Amino acid sequence: MMKDLAGKTAFVTGAGSGIGLGIATALAQAGVKVMLCDIEEAALARAVEGLRQTNADVDSVRADVSLKAELQSAADATIARYGEVHIVVNNAGVGGGGGYGAWNDAAWSWTIGVNLMAVVWGVEIFGPLIERHGQGGHIVNTASIAGMISGSGNAYNVTKFGVVALSEGLRVELAPRAIGVSVLCPGFIRTNIIDSARNLPGRFADAVPARSPEATSGQWLEQIRNRVDQGIDPLYVGELVREAIENDWAYVFTDNEFEPFIEARFAGIKRGFDNIRGREPRR
Ligand SMILES: NC(=O)c1ccc[n+]([C@@H]2O[C@H](COP(=O)([O-])OP(=O)(O)OC[C@H]3O[C@@H](n4cnc5c(N)ncnc54)[C@H](O)[C@@H]3O)[C@@H](O)[C@H]2O)c1
Incomplete structure (x- = not known):
């Protein structure tokens, strides 16, 4: 467990904005490079400038994390700058892709690339860098409540369930x-997050339709935008993540709003088992 964070080094993706910047700030406030x-x-330049005004030891590297080679270069830059790395936060993410009838291949590829493959590669590239100094470390992967309950069958939820699965498995694998x-x-x-398409890499240009044909999807998006605009302070989330690293929490939730929905999902799963309880499976 990483009780004393001061003097350690962290690498945080999606750190130019939102939750990533909140995590970078909370870690810097604890004396983490x-x-x-x-x-x-x-956005990166603004973030670094702001943090340096607090005397934080921070630096930045630009990368499209949905390209493995760019993530590798960012890791090389981190080692060149700080020598070693203890904490990796795979946080960059996009709210891409529509539901049934509205999705397309580019949207799936973009969302899977940023939200899921970048996390896989972040672990693959940075895991050995943490291991090699023998001081231990911590990996935080940003999923979502949408990684626990799925309101629609879109790419976002699929990638977030993937990040939860990956993290649960790795927690067992990496503890030793x-x-x-x-x-x-x-x-x-x-x-x-609602304006994720501002950073859409050119190769996924078709991911965002010029204008959604369905008025309902526009309304739905407006509702989400309102919830996000009135959402929790990202620095508060960063402070929770810092506490999670210090105490090795498996799951980091930000609030209890969706807990009943997760309980309802578990109840649905339980009903699935109840449907076949007591039967002797044919082999
Ligand atoms: N905001 C929420 O309500 C919410 C809820 C649940 C989960 N999340 C997750 O939190 C994470 C951070 O999102 P946020 O809400 O802070 O949004 P945000 O848009 O404010 O920040 C995301 C950052 O990721 C960066 N990014 C996007 N594509 C990238 C790429 N290809 N390579 C490198 N960086 C890239 C963006 O430039 C941006 O700075 C995401 O994984 C998101 O899915 C957010």
Whole structure:
């Protein structure tokens, strides 16, 4: 367990905005050296400038984390700058992709690339870098409440369930290697997630339709936008993540709003078992 964070080094993706910036800030406030990584150069520069005004030891590296080679370069830059890394926060994410009837291949590829494959690669690339110094470390993967309950069958939920599955499995696999794993499952947080398409890589250009044909989907998006605009402070989330690293929490929730929905899902799963309880499966 990483009780004393001061002097350690962290690498945080999606750190130019929202939750990633909140996590980078909370870690920097605890004396952690932080390498901020993001696809958006200007946001990164602003974030670093703001943090340096607090005397934090921070630096930044631009990368599109949905490209493995760019994530590898960002890892190389982190080692070149700070020598070693203890904490990795795979947080960059996009709210991409529509539901049934509205999705397309580009939206699936974009969402899977940023929200899921970047997390897989973050573990693959940074795991050995944590292991090699022998001081232990911690990996935080940002999923969502949408990684626990699925309101629609879209790419976002699929990737977030994937991040939860990956994190649960890795927590068991990496414990003997002195690496803790936490999965962050936020509710509504006040960030720029609704405008994710601002950082859509050119190769996924078809992911965002010019204009949604369904008025209902527009209304739905407006409701989500309102919830996000009135959401929880990202720095509060960063402080929770810091506490989670210090105490090796498996799951990091931000509030209890969706707990009853998760209980309802478990009850549905239980009913599935009840349907066949007592039967002798034919072999
Ligand atoms: N805001 C919420 O209510 C909420 C709820 C649950 C989960 N989340 C998750 O939190 C994480 C952070 O999102 P946020 O809400 O802070 O949104 P945000 O848009 O404010 O921040 C996301 C950051 O990721 C960066 N990013 C996007 N694509 C990238 C790429 N290809 N390579 C590198 N960086 C990239 C963006 O530039 C941005 O700075 C995401 O994984 C999101 O799914 C957010």
